[in-house]
Amino acid sequence: MKKNLYKKTVLITGSTSGIGLGIAKAFAEKGYNIVFNGLEKNGSEISLKIARKYQIDHVFSEANMLDPRSLRDLVAQSVSHFGTIDVLINNAGIQHVSPIESFPEEKWNDIININLNSLFHLTKAVWPHMKKQRFGRIINIASVHGLFASEFKSAYIAAKHGVIGFTKAIALEGAPFNIACNAICPGYVKTPLVEMQIGDQAKIHNLSEQDVVSKVLLKKQAVKEFIPIELIARMALFLASDEATTITGTAMPVDGGWSAQ
Numbered sequence: 001m002k003k004n005l006y007k008k009t010v011l012i013t014g015s016t017s018g019i020g021l022g023i024a025k026a027f028a029e030k031g032y033n034i035v036f037n038g039l040e041k042n043g044s045e046i047s048l049k050i051a052r053k054y055q056i057d058h059v060f061s062e063a064n065m066l067d068p069r070s071l072r073d074l075v076a077q078s079v080s081h082f083g084t085i086d087v088l089i090n091n092a093g094i095q096h097v098s099p100i101e102s103f104p105e106e107k108w109n110d111i112i113n114i115n116l117n118s119l120f121h122l123t124k125a126v127w128p129h130m131k132k133q134r135f136g137r138i139i140n141i142a143s144v145h146g147l148f149a150s151e152f153k154s155a156y157i158a159a160k161h162g163v164i165g166f167t168k169a170i171a172l173e174g175a176p177f178n179i180a181c182n183a184i185c186p187g188y189v190k191t192p193l194v195e196m197q198i199g200d201q202a203k204i205h206n207l208s209e210q211d212v213v214s215k216v217l218l219k220k221q222a223v224k225e226f227i228p229i230e231l232i233a234r235m236a237l238f239l240a241s242d243e244a245t246t247i248t249g250t251a252m253p254v255d256g257g258w259s260a261q
Contacts, residue, residue: 009082010240011035011075011126013065013118014092016043018191019141022229023089023236028054030237035078035085036060037092057082065092065118066110075125084129087240090119090163091141095193097152097200108155115159119166127179136179137240140167141232144187144255148220152204164251171249180248182239187255188217190226222257 010027014020016038024034028050036047036058044060051058059081063074078085093115096107119140130136145153146160163183170181188194194217201212218224235254238244253259 007031007033008086008240009033009035009078009084010087010089011037011078011085011122012089012091013037013122015089016040016046018193019186019189019229019232020089020091021046023091023233025050026230026233026237027087027240028056031056032087033057033082034059035074035082037063037074039064065114068117068121071118071121072125075122075129079129084133085126086130086133086135087137087139088122088126089139089141089236090122092118093141093159093193095153095156095197097197097204099152099204100154103154111155112159112162115156116162116166119163123166123170123181130174130179131177134178136174136177137244138167138170138174138179138181139236139239140164140181140183141236142167142183142185142251144185144253144258146183146185146251147253147259152201167251168249175248178245180239180244182244182248183251184232184235184239185251185253185255185259186232187221187227187253187258189229189232191229194226218256220258220261221255222260225256227254227256 010032012020012024015024015036047058047060059078061074063070094111140163142163143160145157146164149157167181167183174181198209198212201216202209
């Protein structure tokens, strides 16, 4: 593998499955060094396979988004290995679907901590390095649910709305130092997270899983198809590129026309 040649380095949380894995593959294809992160048992093998395929340098970490100290250590170890972090992609997230009266408090806390608080800890940790080099790209994978609400997802809705507010604040703080911060707001992407939601929603609405997809998940999307992971990845690549220099503080819907209604 190409090692210690200066090229841009991207840290992607939750990058051994779902959207994060798709983003990692896209950045690897462009030659970025990658800091992989995930809790999958085979995460190390997944990241090594991608690194070998695209001949890039990489680091793999099982840092837990619930543990601020491990997030700070993740950034420190990555900077020690690569010298800096140029792009931070906050992608890791969890979901729980439940009416508010039966919503478990521990699920609320975990969703807020993983989907929102981890962004604060990681952004704070990378900030001095991006500020020093006067370059940085922070891309937060929010959701169309950061723009609109749905029932039975109170914690997720709260967290993703918070992600967009956080994105705007960081964009303002970063502008003088050429640090851009943007959010991508996907509609439904067929990931393991969404697969679990289909089963949960089927129970809540007393519907078949097929009906959940057509009558619940994709109901508000004008384009009645799941959003391709590759489309999210290409959007992230664009926001990380020099072509997007003056784009900051945005929440970009990639939602099949959901936000057009």
